[in-house]
Amino acid sequence: MSALHRTRTAGTVLRHVLLIVGALIMLTPFVYMVSTSFKSQAYVLTIPPQFVPNPATLDNYVQVLTTQNFAAYFMNSVVVALTSTVISVLISSMMAYAFARFRFPGRELLFRLVLVGLMVPAMMLIIPQFILAKQLGLIDSLQGLIVFYVAASVSLNTFLLRGFFASIPGELDDAMQVDGANAWTRYWRLVMPLSTPALATTTIFTFLATWDEFAWALTIINDPAKRTLPLAIQLFQGQNATQWGLVFAASVVAVLPVIVVFLIFQKYFVQGLTTGAVKG
Template sequence: MSRNRSARSLSTTFRYVALVAGALVMVTPFIYMVSTSFKAQAYVLTFPPQFIPDPATTDNYVQALTTQNFGLYFLNSIVVSVIATAASVLVSSMMAYAFARFRFPGRELIFRILLLGLIVPAMMLIIPQFILAKQLHLLDSLLGLIVFYTAGTLALNTFLLRGFFESIPWELDQAMQVDGAGAWTRYWRLALPLAKPALATATIFTFLSCWDEFAWALTIINTPEHLTLPVAIQLFQGQNATQWGLVFAASLIAVIPVIIVFLVFQRYFVQGLTAGAVKG
């Protein structure tokens, strides 16, 4: 008995040590970024690295917020990400509900063609997307970002949501049909409320994807007033030297909306894990 207890205790200790080590590996770069954002440029590259800045300064944050239209770039990213996320989640949820609940010719074939978007690297689509955007007069505009961000996230969201909609018991749909509810009513009043966990997951992934996207925004945006935050942060890098304190300060400011979105929608995700669709 004592040997078994010792083995279990040793195994538990090893797991905790491994988890702590993994957490430190993941958290250390972020801590260093936070530390560097409070350092003057002269102290950024000191060795050994200082995780507690001495002296500490907030000049990097002041400079990030007051130079190069940072507020405008932040607003552009908010507008693009929020609209693209809302549009993608709405459209993909309707598509997923149709694939999960309706039977029509070619349903599985169409779904598999849609999933091709998950296996094609985004960078391979830059040129055809650029040509299409040019033909649709969407170059150098926030609308061009919104349209292609929405389209680029539909496949993953539809895949996630279809599986969740299929897990909702058919009896609930049939009960609403008996009461005279049509397909739209069942989707809006039954499927969406029960799909909060999947919708929260899709929203987090989509917002993060749109907020952090760099390549497409750099490709089609030429007017400075239309830049989004990831591209704008690149402007803080000089031709001869990079002001890392300024770059990290701007990056930390850019992380705030992502954290807010995650915290807001995580609550619904946790609720969905503990609440079932049917209670016996």
């Protein structure tokens, strides 16, 4: 075996070892969360930690699903996340198509103004958003969550989609235009079907951001009936002691929709992310 071959083999082994170590580091907290969700409160803080619950119990899941209107809070999150995702992706795709295909005065300036939204930390906007929501009558409503979630996600989505749209050959647009297709037809029947990877990427990002958002929901939601899932999970944390089994059981339930969405769109995720970040 040559020295070059041994070096390449050693490099391959090292990469695999590093990847396995990294995967274990990332998976360990999730595995411990799932394990703890099957433990009673008396066994949660045992030392050393037990990754295999003994004894195992389903009481945490029963309490989570049958107390404190958890199912209603879950549905609130579903409505808010799905509605915000659909509206955000639709608006962002239309804006991105205009920036990628049309030529008009101030186009680059307007696009850079859109990107300013990526540079402002979300927590800096809490107070002005609250004042605006109060003036618009959106306090203590799911609509107040949806409107501001959409506004918060439009900048990133437009950035990613514009890059992907710009990579689609313009000759396809020209051919449809010669056949009499207007701008809406070209956008809806040409660009959107060809942009599945980018749309999948923006869908994952938007759904994840809106599904587990906590700060803005805590700020404007006072009515218990309007609470979303992150606020519901907070209810299991008492002033003197945290019911970790319930918290982790609720967290497992909360993470399942995110996993489902990612599994549906994951085959397009990397392609859409890299294209949108590089092109345009």
